[in-house]
Amino acid sequence: MSAQRSFVQGNEAVVEGALAAGARYFAGYPITPSSEIAEMAARKLPGVGGVYMQMEDEIASMAAIIGASLTGKKSFTATSGPGLSLMLENLGMAIMAEVPCVIVDVQRSGPSTGLATKPAQADVMMARWGSHGDHSAIVLAPSSVQECFDLTVRAFDLAEQLRHPVLVLSDAIVGHMREDVHFPEPEALDPITRRDPDVGPEEYVMHADGADGLPVPLPPFGSKYLVRANSSAHDPSGYPSADPGLARANIRRLHDKVEDAVEWISDYSLIGPDEPDVLLISYGASARTAEQLVVDPPTDSRPALLKLRTLWPFPDRVIRDTVASFPGVPVVVPEMNLGQIVREVQRVVGKEHPCYGYHRSDGQPIEPGELHRFVEDVVT
Amino acid sequence: MNTLAHEDTCTNKRREVVLAGSGGQGLVFLGRLVGQAAARAGLRVVQTQSYGVASRGGFSKSEVIVSEAPIAYPMAMDPWGVLALTDEARRMYRQGESANRLVVFDRYLSSDPEAAGERGFPFTQESRSLNIEGSFNLMALGAFLALRPVVPYAEVLSILREDGSARGEANVEAFQHGVHLAGDS
Numbered sequence: 001m002s003a004q005r006s007f008v009q010g011n012e013a014v015v016e017g018a019l020a021a022g023a024r025y026f027a028g029y030p031i032t033p034s035s036e037i038a039e040m041a042a043r044k045l046p047g048v049g050g051v052y053m054q055m056e057d058e059i060a061s062m063a064a065i066i067g068a069s070l071t072g073k074k075s076f077t078a079t080s081g082p083g084l085s086l087m088l089e090n091l092g093m094a095i096m097a098e099v100p101c102v103i104v105d106v107q108r109s110g111p112s113t114g115l116a117t118k119p120a121q122a123d124v125m126m127a128r129w130g131s132h133g134d135h136s137a138i139v140l141a142p143s144s145v146q147e148c149f150d151l152t153v154r155a156f157d158l159a160e161q162l163r164h165p166v167l168v169l170s171d172a173i174v175g176h177m178r179e180d181v182h183f184p185e186p187e188a189l190d191p192i193t194r195r196d197p198d199v200g201p202e203e204y205v206m207h208a209d210g211a212d213g214l215p216v217p218l219p220p221f222g223s224k225y226l227v228r229a230n231s232s233a234h235d236p237s238g239y240p241s242a243d244p245g246l247a248r249a250n251i252r253r254l255h256d257k258v259e260d261a262v263e264w265i266s267d268y269s270l271i272g273p274d275e276p277d278v279l280l281i282s283y284g285a286s287a288r289t290a291e292q293l294v295v296d297p298p299t300d301s302r303p304a305l306l307k308l309r310t311l312w313p314f315p316d317r318v319i320r321d322t323v324a325s326f327p328g329v330p331v332v333v334p335e336m337n338l339g340q341i342v343r344e345v346q347r348v349v350g351k352e353h354p355c356y357g358y359h360r361s362d363g364q365p366i367e368p369g370e371l372h373r374f375v376e377d378v379v380t
Numbered sequence: 381m382n383t384l385a386h387e388d389t390c391t392n393k394r395r396e397v398v399l400a401g402s403g404g405q406g407l408v409f410l411g412r413l414v415g416q417a418a419a420r421a422g423l424r425v426v427q428t429q430s431y432g433v434a435s436r437g438g439f440s441k442s443e444v445i446v447s448e449a450p451i452a453y454p455m456a457m458d459p460w461g462v463l464a465l466t467d468e469a470r471r472m473y474r475q476g477e478s479a480n481r482l483v484v485f486d487r488y489l490s491s492d493p494e495a496a497g498e499r500g501f502p503f504t505q506e507s508r509s510l511n512i513e514g515s516f517n518l519m520a521l522g523a524f525l526a527l528r529p530v531v532p533y534a535e536v537l538s539i540l541r542e543d544g545s546a547r548g549e550a551n552v553e554a555f556q557h558g559v560h561l562a563g564d565s
Contacts, residue, residue, distance in 0.1 A: 007419035032433075116433050177454055178412060178427040180419040285454075292453035368453050 118363025272304025401465030411442025522558025
């Protein structure tokens with residue numbers, strides 16, 4: 001890895017980011033448009049002492065990265081919508097047992113096999129709600145090759161800090177796009193590493209928070225610490241329990257540890273004029289379309305863009321404050337689905353505020369021209 | 381060799397080119413090559429690709445956007461140049477063409493006479509006669525970049541020369557021949 005500008009694909013940048021973050025285990029089942037991640041992981045992991053495991057399906061892939069993470073290795077997998085559907089059960093396992101891991105979903109057009117090589121952004125709600133039961137989610141959405149690298153590094157950090165699975169929600173445009181990017185020197189990065197618990201094995205309780213309010217460190221299987229990775233309801237030590245009070249406390253804690261961290265998890269940027277005539281809120285590949293209108297605005301047009309890099313936990317305050325800073329300015333949410341993030345934005349801004357979705361769900365990107373025509377209608 | 385290349389690449393304007401045809405023609409490879417050349421020349425660049433589920437056949441394209449400024453929308457909105465390696469691709473981009481657009485096509489693969497905004501070359505026949513048919517796409521790229529110099533083709537050549545294989549040598553020969561074809565026409 002060098003500090004020079006490289007010309008690489010989004011999927012390759014994900015692998016470079018994972019390696020830079022210290023990932024040393026990948027288990028997966030290649031699927032378009034994510035396959036280059038598996039290919040690159042297979043090529044590069046052995047060279048850094050890591051392991052690539054070709055699995056029989058996505059259910060096993062998710063199980064394998066949870067197992068590897070429990071042995072102390074930073075682990076990841078990559079897939080697309082059909083594969084994420086299969087991973088959801090064990091995603092819940094990782095949430096319940098508080099096992100850090102990273103899942104990359106390079107979204108393609110569905111439902112089912114759909115348009116296998118074409119892009120979409122229709123897994124946003126699956127990423128949030130797909131696994132059963134009450135839980136939270138951490139989901140980051142890159143819109144460039146550079147962000148594929150940067151957000152993958154961050155995904156591993158968040159996974160370790162919160163002991164929670166983190167999804168990188170890419171798409172077929174961003175994953176297959178090549179751009180000139182800057183990979184930092186390894187020493188410029190300071191990825192969060194696993195550390196030993198602050199207490200001895202006798203006092204260690206694996207489902208508890210430390211003095212910093214974050215979950216206590218997770219010691220590896222086989223160490224002197226007892227680790228019970230339990231998918232059933234359990235007490236703080238991981239021992240099974242059907243006690244309603246313990247269940248309530250556990251579910252609440254798992255949920256709140258993410259939702260309470262929304263302020264520092266939230267990553268976003270706001271670009272455009274001080275007094276815009278429309279506020280675009282977007283993410284992933286669609287944010288590039290919106291950005292085009294901002295950097296090269298059509299005549300008599302003054303759009304601003306709030307680009308979300310964190311989708312979940314949903315950045316309510318960021319949305320609320322940004323919208324409030326442009327009184328009366330309508331909001332348009334372009335996304336390659338029939339309306340997912342726009343519902344969250346509408347929930348936050350309230351029924352009184354003009355807020356519209358611009359949606360496309362045919363395996364094609366939203367083009368700047370069509371978005372501009374829609375925005376023109378909204379503004380006038 | 382055509383010297384137009386270096387003059388026209390010195391611009392901060394957004395330049396869009398599309399390399400379109402059929403799966404298996406190496407269009408993503410060509411796009412990647414142009415993108416690499418742009419990055420080496422210090423330009424900002426985005427390359428995207430679109431193809432179907434078949435590994436051979438079906439409409440396929442690779443788009444390259446080059447600029448001296450950061451690039452927002454990563455796909456072509458009004459391509460300055462199109463290399464069309466099938467009749468379908470040629471028709472697709474001829475329709476609704478802009479005044480500046482040039483569509484370069486292969487006369488063997490698309491036999492309709494040249495129209496305004498189009499340039500046809502015998503890439504297939506020439507590459508066969510030189511016994512480098514497997515590199516016909518590089519010959520087409522050479523001619524295309526001579527006419528639509530989004531990147532200095534010296535950079536493309538230097539990348540091609542780094543591949544020391546027999547295939548690499550054929551690619552270099554094909555690319556240079558393509559540049560001459562366009563220059564001589």
